[in-house]
Amino acid sequence: MGITSSVGLATGLNVDDIVSKLMSAEQQPAVLLQQKSTKLSTQLSAFGQIKSVMSSLQDATTALGSADKYAAMSARVSDSSALSATSSTSALAGSYNVKVLNLAQGQxxxxxxxxxxxxxxxxxxxxxxxxxxxxxxxxxxxxxxxxxxxxxxxxxxxxxxxxxxxxxxxxxxxxxxxxxxxxxxxxxxxxxxxxxxxxxxxxxxxxxxxxxxxxxxxxxxxxxxxxxxDSKIEVQGLTITRSSNTVENAIPGVTLNLTAKTTTDPVVVTVSKDNSQATTAVQNLVKAYNGMISTMNAMTSYNKDSNQASVLTGDASIASMRNLARGALTQSVKLSDGSSMRFSDMGVTLQKDGTLAVDTTKLNKALTEQPARVAEFLAGNSSTTGLSKLASKTLDSINGTNGSLAGKTKGLQSSIDSIGKQLDSWNTRLTAIEARYRAQFTALETTISSMQSTQTYLTQQLAALPGFSS
Incomplete structure (x- = not known):
């Protein structure tokens, strides 16, 4: 007969409790596998974060490769109610007096x-x-x-x-x-x-x-x-007509968008060097690099006071990636005039803690006084491979499709998948083991119950014998 409660009627044993303890011992290998899988998953997530910050660094590095940033010019107007102005890299610095005599209009x-x-x-x-x-x-x-x-x-x-x-x-x-x-x-x-x-x-x-x-x-x-x-304007006293209210190259490299006639004083259009795009690109790179360093440090740190390691503490691949990225961005580039240039020449320097810092004064000076040299260093030209392209190649070896990060995450995922298959096998095995234990206890209960029935029968028979005394 089957066991109908957690306590055997014949044996008095708490079968559920005994089986639970036996299964707890049987499950130890599976528990260890699950713990290992959890640890690997945590490491995989950590490498995912590193991949994310590395991608941001790649994007910021690629953005340095646009030569137009370093030759950008800006055009400002003294009266935006009459016209606005935009400039291209071919614009020449200077101030220009502009009068709007007529706006172009239709009939x-x-x-x-x-x-x-x-x-x-x-x-x-x-x-x-x-x-x-x-x-x-x-x-x-x-x-x-x-x-x-x-x-x-x-x-x-x-x-x-x-x-x-x-x-x-x-x-x-x-x-x-x-x-x-x-x-x-x-x-x-x-x-x-x-x-x-x-x-x-x-x-x-x-x-x-x-x-x-x-x-x-x-x-x-x-x-x-x-x-x-047609529209009619005066630039430096010279009358110019156009068929629209968008006037191009009346001032070389500048586009004027006319919106209203001027009354008395001319509008002063000031064309000057614009370092904002290049400065932003460099600052974005430094921010992305420092974000990468911060994330890597957090993943590999060790707290001596609490004796607590981080998820990737001791993983040598992180140090290798960090060193490659640092070397890629601090390397020297040989320019077409035979000289060399590096980031520190324009105010971007490596700090003791491994991060980068920007000296904006030095950066602005380099962009203003040596725009062509900075452009060649960062963006390159027909004879020079710029830092953007050189560093991007190195970063791709880390974060590219076949890079070290991809290999690392692929290996971790493979291990996690393998453990998953082992756990599936273990779970099947554990189900069978528990069934066997319960079957054994059911058989024991049946045997004991049968023996108890025999004992009762013999006792009754002996008691019926003449002269039998308890």
Whole structure:
């Protein structure tokens, strides 16, 4: 018969407690394997953190390879309400006086009152071109090379005409505005500049719609709201016109974005060397490197007071990676003029604790006085392999696809997977062992119970014998 409680009825043994203690002893190898797996997983996580900070260092090192950072120029304006300015690396340092005489704009006209009621099926033709006025104040229209666009209109309302004009995509956009008395059809150039002017002529049901700025106003069914014109500026007293409000290279290497006409005083545009991009790139590198050092130190430290080791204490590979990274960033680079340069020449030095520090004054001086030399040292050129590329190659040997970190993590993961398989095997075995123990105790209980039954039977038989006395 089976054991139905944790205490055997025949033996009085606490089977569950005995089996639990026996299994505790049997489980010791599996416990040790689990402890080893946990330790390896913790180490794998630690190497994951090192990989993360190493990736940040790689990114910061790669960022040093952009030569434009070291030749960057900035452009500042004295009045940002009139214009803004951006500069390229080809800009020349200096101050420039700029006046905004005109902003580039497109043409805009509005239909006269009463036009809405005379709209019917017909053809409306829009021709793009340029209006010009000579010294005698005579205005003429020069058609653009693009042919006039005829719009075949079959509707009868101003709204339908607006939609037909917009669907034709003539370079002119139509809208309807109510002036408080009647609806007005407003036509406006899609772009800006003197070449965005236009003429309008209609036939049949639209014969009453026309506009030509070079003719008498009385012959037009539209009124001018704004004439098309180019932008016009003065730079150092020289007049310059452009077809847009973005003016490039009026000041060499500088783009001016015009926003409003100046009134009296010119806007002063100051172009100067901009070290901010290069300074940020160097500071980001130092920050990333120090982050790597801090993480590695935390993973390998040993607390003498508490006798406590860290997760990677004693792992020689960490010291090797740290030494490689330090050597990669503090190495000397031979330049094309035969001289050599290293980070310390521009204010980045190694400290006693293994971190890097930046002397911003020395860094700014190097960037200002030797931009080409710094650019060659960090970014390289056709004849020099810069520090960015040299260091990146070394860092890739640590953190690349086939780098030492990848090998380390692959080995740890392999060990963890192997232990997992061993644990699965052990768990299967332990289940069988526990079943065997319980079967043995069940057999023991059955045997004892049987013996007890026999004893009871014999006692009863003996008691029935004549003359038997207890």
């Amino acid at each position: 805009r006209v509005a239909s006269n009152s009463g036009v809405a009621s005379s709209v019917a099926a017909g053809t409306l033709t829009i021709q793009l071109g340029t209006y010009s006025t000579d010294s005698n104040n005579v205005t003429t229209f020069s058609a653009a090379s693009t042919a006039a666009t005829p719009i075949n209109f079959t509707g009868s309302t101003l709204t339908e005409l607006r939609d037909s004009i917009n669907a034709a995509k003539t370079g002119v956009t139509a809208s309807i505005v109510n002036d408080g008395t009647s609806d007005r059809l407003v036509l406006a150039s899609d772009g800006v500049g003197g070449a965005t002017g236009f003429q309008i002529s209609g036939t049949d049901g639209l014969s009453g719609l026309s506009y030509d700025a070079s003719t008498a106003a009385s012959s037009n069914s539209f009124s001018s709201l704004q004439s098309a014109q």
